[in-house]
Amino acid sequence: GAGVSQSPSNKVTEKGKDVELRCDPISGHTALYWYRQRLGQGLEFLIYFQGNSAPDKSGLPSDRFSAERTGESVSTLTIQRTQQEDSAVYLCASSLEAGNQPQHFGDGTRLSIL
Amino acid sequence: DAKTTQPPSMDCAEGRAANLPCNHSTISGNEYVYWYRQIHSQGPQYIIHGLKNNETNEMASLIITEDRKSSTLILPHATLRDTAVYYCIVRVAGLNDYKLSFGAGTTVTVRA
Numbered sequence: 001g002a003g004v005s006q007s008p009s010n011k012v013t014e015k016g017k018d019v020e021l022r023c024d025p026i027s028g029h030t031a032l033y034w035y036r037q038r039l040g041q042g043l044e045f046l047i048y049f050q051g052n053s054a055p056d057k058s059g060l061p062s063d064r065f066s067a068e069r070t071g072e073s074v075s076t077l078t079i080q081r082t083q084q085e086d087s088a089v090y091l092c093a094s095s096l097e098a099g100n101q102p103q104h105f106g107d108g109t110r111l112s113i114l
Numbered sequence: 115d116a117k118t119t120q121p122p123s124m125d126c127a128e129g130r131a132a133n134l135p136c137n138h139s140t141i142s143g144n145e146y147v148y149w150y151r152q153i154h155s156q157g158p159q160y161i162i163h164g165l166k167n168n169e170t171n172e173m174a175s176l177i178i179t180e181d182r183k184s185s186t187l188i189l190p191h192a193t194l195r196d197t198a199v200y201y202c203i204v205r206v207a208g209l210n211d212y213k214l215s216f217g218a219g220t221t222v223t224v225r226a
Contacts, residue, residue: 004157033212043158045213059213091157093214100146100207103214105157 002026004106006092012112015084021077021109025094032075033103034067035091043091049075050097079111087113117141118202123221132189134220136202139183146205147178149187150216151198158201158216161187165207192224 005024013019025032034046045059049069060066064082069075079086089110093103119137126132138147148163162169162176164185169176175188189196201219205211 031212033214035214042216043214045215048212093157095212100163100205102148102160102163103212104160107155107157 004092004094004104006090006106006109008109009107010110010112012114013082014114016081018078018080019082019111021079021090021092021111023075023077023092023094023106025073025075025092026104028072028096029094029104030072030097031095031101031103032069033093033095034075034077035093036088037091037108038088046077046090082111082113084113087111117204118217120200120202120217120220122218123223125223125225126189126192128194128224128226129191132192132196132222132224134187134189134200134202134222135184136187137184138202138204141182141204142206144206144208146207147176147182147185148203148205149174149176149200150203150214151196151200151222152219153195153198158214159198161200163205192222194224194226196222197224198222 007022030051032049036044047067048056064080067077089108091108093105095101095103149161150158152158164176178185199219199221201216
C-alpha cells in the first residue's frame with residue numbers, strides 16, 4: 001500500500017523566506033510526527049499529533065516553526081523567516097496510534113537555506 | 115545516555131545472512147526492542163520489533179536472548195540494497211513514549 005508521502009522532496013529558498021512542507025500519512029494512521037535530521041546527525045523530534053488531542057509541540061525549536069493537521073489526514077509544517085540553521089531534512093512519520101506501534105517514515109523534504 | 119550498543123560497522127557478502135548484534139543490558143521489563151534502518155538519502159525504515167519472543171517478518175528475524183540483555187537482527191539473504199545504517203533502540207510500550215531517537219547505529223555494507 002501507499003506509504004507516507006512528503007512534498008516537496010527538495011526545497012531551496014533564500015534566508016528570510018517562509019516555507020511550507022507537506023505530509024500525507026498512511027491512510028488510517030491516527031498519529032503523525034515531524035522530525036528534523038541535520039546532515040550526519042540523529043533524529044530531532046519536533047511535534048506530534050494524535051487524533052483530536054492537543055498536539056505535543058515541545059520539540060519545535062522556535063516560534064518561527066508551526067504545524068497543523070487537518071483531522072487525521074494531511075499535515076503541514078511551516079517555517080517562517082527561515083535561517084541558515086534551518087537547513088536539514090524534515091521527516092514525517094505516521095503510526096496507527098502512539099505507544100507500541102511502529103512509526104513509518106516518508107523520505108523527507110531536504111530544505112536548503114541560502 | 116545510550117540504552118543500546120552496536121558495532122559501528124560491518125561488511126557482509128551478498129546472498130549470505132547478515133547478523134547484526136545489539137546490546138541492551140539495562141533494558142526494562144516493559145521495553146521493546148525495535149530495529150530501523152536508513153538507506154542513504156531516504157527516511158528511516160521500520161524493520162521489526164519484539165519484547166521477548168523471537169520475531170520474523172518478510173524483511174528479517176529478531177532473536178532476543180532469554181535474559182533480554184542482547185538481541186540479533188538477521189537479514190537472511192543480504193542484497194546490495196540492504197546497505198544502510200541499522201539502528202537498534204528500546205522503547206517503552208506506552209502512549210507517551212513516541213519520540214524516537216537513534217544512536218550511531220551500525221553501518222552495514224553488503225559487497226558483491
